[in-house]
Amino acid sequence: MQLLNEPLILVFVILCLGSWIGQIKLKGLSLGSAGVLLIGMIFGHFGYQVSPIIQDFGLSLFIVAIGLQAGPRFFRMIRSKGAIFGIIALVIVLAAGITTIIVTKVFQISPALSVGLMSGALTSTPGLAAALQATNDPLASVGYGIAYPFGVLAVVLFVQLLPRFTKVDLKKDLQEANDPIKTNLSPEMAKVVVTNPTLHKKTLKQLKLHKNSIVISRVIRNKQTMIALSDTVILLGDKLVAIGEKEKLDKFTDFIGEKIEMDLENPDNIHLRKITVEAENVIGKTLKELKLRRKYGATVTRIVRNGIELRQNPNMPLIRGDVLTVVSTEDRLEEIEKFFAKKKLTVTNVHIFSLSIILIVGILLGMVPFHLPGLGTIQLGIAGGPLFVALIVGHFGKLGPIHVRYYGPANHVIQELGLVLFLAGAGTMAGQGLVEVIQTEGLKLVLAGMIITILPIIVGYLIAKRLFKLSIVHALGSLSGGMTSTPALGALNQLIDSEDPAIAYAAAYPFALIFVAVASQLVVFFL
Template identity: 55%
Template sequence: MDVLALLDDPLILIFVILFLGSLLGQWSIKGVSLGLSGVLLVAMFFGHFGYGISPLIQNFGLSLFIVSVGLQAGPRFFRMMKSSGIVFGILATCIVVVAVITTVIVSYLLDLSAPLSIGLMTGALTSTPGLATGLEATNDPIVSVGYGIAYPFGVIAVVLFVQLFPKILKVDVEKDVDRKVRPGGKRGAPQSMTIKVESDAVHKKTLKELRLDRNNSVVISRVVRGERTFIGRNDTVVLKGDLLIAVGYLGDLRQLRDRIGSQVKGEVDYTDHLLLKRITVESQELVGKSLRELNLRATYGVTVTRIERGGFEFNQSATWRLEEGDILTVVGSEDHIQEIEKLFGKHEHEETNVHIMSLSLILLVGMFIGMIPISIPGFGTMTLGVAGGPLFVSILIGHFGRLGPIRARFYQPATRVIRDIGLVLFLAGAGTTAGEGLVTVVMEEGIRLVIGGAVITILPIFLGFFIAVKIFHLSILHSLGALCGGLTSTPGLGAVNSITERDDPAIAYAAAYPFALILVAIAAQILAVIL
């Protein structure tokens, strides 16, 4: 049997590329790996020898990938726009703007074509959505060549920077975080503190009358009085000598402690009929609703103290809109906890609970919007296209969670499955198409491509870090986390996490990432017009 002849079958070719690409992506050197971008490199190899993937498969994968990205970014994007986390959004914007300006300068100085320049920028920023948008905007497979050349350097440069720069500066990153406050005064993960009430000013006041301002993260989960324990409700009366079990960010907890009494160290010995339980959001009826709308304290007599999403833990917020798979830490009596478990749906997860009708409608509406011409004074007319249109619509619908019959929040592992399948199909198609001219382009452009990609990577890294530390006065860890988010570098975040056990970098990354994700895609379309 002729093995090479089997590759003429499109289905076999796809799975061979996916297998070899994922195998290559798993190889790690000093903790650095290509991940799913290994599929792109393998596909380019096959493309050089004349093998090709149908454009239909490529566009199908692109559509799935872009929509899953938008659905994941939507809930966080608009919430960050309204919160103190906007600082991280501004930082991500600065990084992308610097990258765009650098790309324009490099393009003119090195006389590179627009598709190659866009590919270098998206590779330097390790942004696959940017690659997708650039390919769609230019309709030129050479974009993938630029991406494939710049991507490895983009990954390695960020990882080396975040690991080496703190050592070069000789900064103790742990102490640096303690000295500096993240925007909004909230640092690290939510913590618990037991506070003894000693102030006459709060004696016989209700918890509501403590008047914690709306930006304060503290939640009083329990009030302990002798051998009795009360749930922390707005109408719960506080007396001198009571112990308050409070959950929140450390700065806010200390502020409350200094105002009403003193901290009780160690374990508190008391009889507690209240339970603390982690409950997973499973009910579709609750997806997209906020904690304020559910009003769990008044209706069910329970308090939500923390929320976990995607492996990250956050302090509860009344405006937080639920997604399927969110894990709530809830305090209440046993019978009330049981009611809450029924409310949120106490059953086994289904990994593939994707709502096909909703997914199809989002794609259709997005594609229609992507066809609408947008006039840019001085630059002509552009469209969002089959990448930008679905991205815009999925972000918008992802924010609300549900619009009429359209459901936009699926169980998170299911969304990741959609994203990864779409991504590898898109990369397989884009890679084989780009591989046809890979050797020719590299031989003609040579060292210019490597230099261009390096410059587009290095300048945003150093300028972004300078802006974070010197202008926004962020800690080193927050600066590095936001830098990785602004460069959409997940390997970079992994490198930051290797130098600290704190979750501050991950929080900064999560705040900056959605902004960069969207802005790079928009920047790729703008560059296609102006270069």
């Protein structure tokens, strides 16, 4: 046991045993990364302590990885009807916060334990990080560890059992109910004949279509189809195939001429192909920077990211995994596919300079005090500061010398490494008082954690289903995201063969991450 006094040996023993425990499945459920927290608590009970520096280092890596992953989606969803999922996440966290305050008063639980219970009930590690920052008390980790198992189990059971009890046809319900993401974000196609005399002999570039996010994929003239390029000249009577948001597409049609009905056939020389963005040298670049029309005579008509079809924006940075619908000739498409393909022996490169800048600025921001009227002074801390900065940088992808579009597998590695280092430290801190707390308040804490878990689940589902009229699939997907429960998403995916659960989960998840981190600090003030 003398070897465990060596700090690095202690850390890796906890990680080894914790990851092993986390992989053990019981009826399809496992602790996952929380296994590290459990083993850390055991070691902490026997007097072992992971260095706070290692814990804070892990926390900062984990939080930045979360922010960079959520950034591209977070701000885009705020600007669209997809913000409905943000509202659902807010309601869930708000319900959890209010329930926590009431339960704390009724059961007379300490603030640190209560906020930890809330973070565990919502299975939110960033929430735990914020709770530790706000309370400076390791009991928050004890509360998290007590509430976490039921927090995971409750959402998974709710997702699995609700469709069985309601006996609803999920696919039929999905088609008939409100779909705020696809109805809002999916571009439409229109065939338009040019009748405006002022446009005769104008080039497509002169129409400034990018300002309205309209894309012309083809120009049809005298039964001959041409690929639409910036310097393509249009004439009266030409038929244009336009893609864009419905409202803007209608205005564009009124300006150009009038809609027509026609069968769209692909001539032998023009083809459509879906191409996935993988190459390191294109990640983070925009369609405007890549100049595909000029270099390859090709037009990108659609971009699908994480299952969601995006509005066209030539200035939007591409990320790994984006699926582009490209129109061009067969030989050009072959070239473009190679251009976007992952190069052999390419190493996923983490830009240490960028990562360091984000961490420095984020930690400094976290130290700045903000005065909230009636609540006192609050700091974003090591959790909130880097998260806020990472969200902004993740949204833009590149700010001056800082670029973060190397993420993908690399982001997952950083996130997992940071998470387990943080949980190892938080676990050993919590373990020092674990047994005493359970002996004196064990049953009371378990009951409190169950209440804090169940009420937000019910409230979140009812808001999604009754207020926003979402399908059961979208309601449960947004509930899984609002509760930050990946196992629940996995259970939902087993019920229906569709990408919709993941879309709803991904839309609510980043909002929930932010709200839980903020709520963990605000609840402390009310307590």
